[in-house]
């Protein structure tokens with residue numbers, strides 16, 4: 001039995017970290033999401049795929065509070081989160097990366113990674129503001145952890161380089177490191193492998209699978225089905241704002257509707 005098989009078997013309904021229930025959103029006359037439902041459990045990577053404009057990034061924005069759905073529910077660990085602003089979602093254990101990276105260009109990679117936890121814990125904030133005993137030790141420990149994470153992502157040489165001067169693939173990985181630094185319960189990744197070579201992408205897929213095996217829930221958007229299949233236990237397919245199919249990577253590869261959805265937009269070889 002592979003690691004992925006054992007993770008799937010251990011998953012139960014009680015482990016549900018993310019529940020998306022009938023989520024719709026309308027932008028003017030455009031229905032970007034039409035009653036989409038799916039669940040993600042602790043210890044599971046769920047791949048979210050679909051042709052351009054399917055609504056994948058919009059779905060992440062609804063989950064993490066950037067957009068407020070017109071209808072439907074989002075629950076994280078059983079708590080309804082619709083209407084919760086993004087920075088409070090962080091304190092509920094939700095961390096994400098962006099399709100267009102959001103790093104601060106003038107800051108080094110290590111400082112960007114450390115922002116993943118800034119002001120996340122009231123105790124950390126008070127320590128810093130009032131220079132309470134242990135503040136500098138705490139800061140040093142956090143910095144060591146950030147440096148270690150960058151090393152794990154193969155970014156050690158860029159630790160002190162300004163984010164604005166590193167290659168695109170490095171920025172994407174640094175965002176994943178920053179999200180992991182927050183020690184999330186739910187990790188939402190929007191095309192994290194963009195700009196990576198095949199070996200780097202495989203390494204990232206394996207990292208995400210083992211990260212999930214440590215107990216967190218991961219939603220992974222990508223267009224590269226080989227990458228998604230390597231990391232994900234299950235795949236949710238969206239097309240034109242609706243849920244089209246759901247299944248194991250093997251089932252999804254064989255699904256005629258999925259193939260047609262991609263072929264319909266001239267991208268048949270990407271799923």
Ligand SMILES: Nc1ncnc2c1ncn2[C@@H]1O[C@H](COP(=O)(O)OP(=O)(O)OP(=O)(O)O)[C@@H](O)[C@H]1O
Pocket residue numbers: 027030032050051052053054055056057058059099
């Ligand atoms: N803020 C917005 N205002 C208006 N329309 C929007 C907004 N955000 C998303 N949309 C529309 O919602 C639809 C889905 O877009 P979205 O970016 O979620 O697709 P996607 O599946 O992430 O595509 P891609 O693979 O290209 O990243 C598109 O038609 C897009 O134009």
Ligand SMILES: [Mg+2]
Pocket residue numbers: 056057058099
């Ligand atoms: Mg997108």
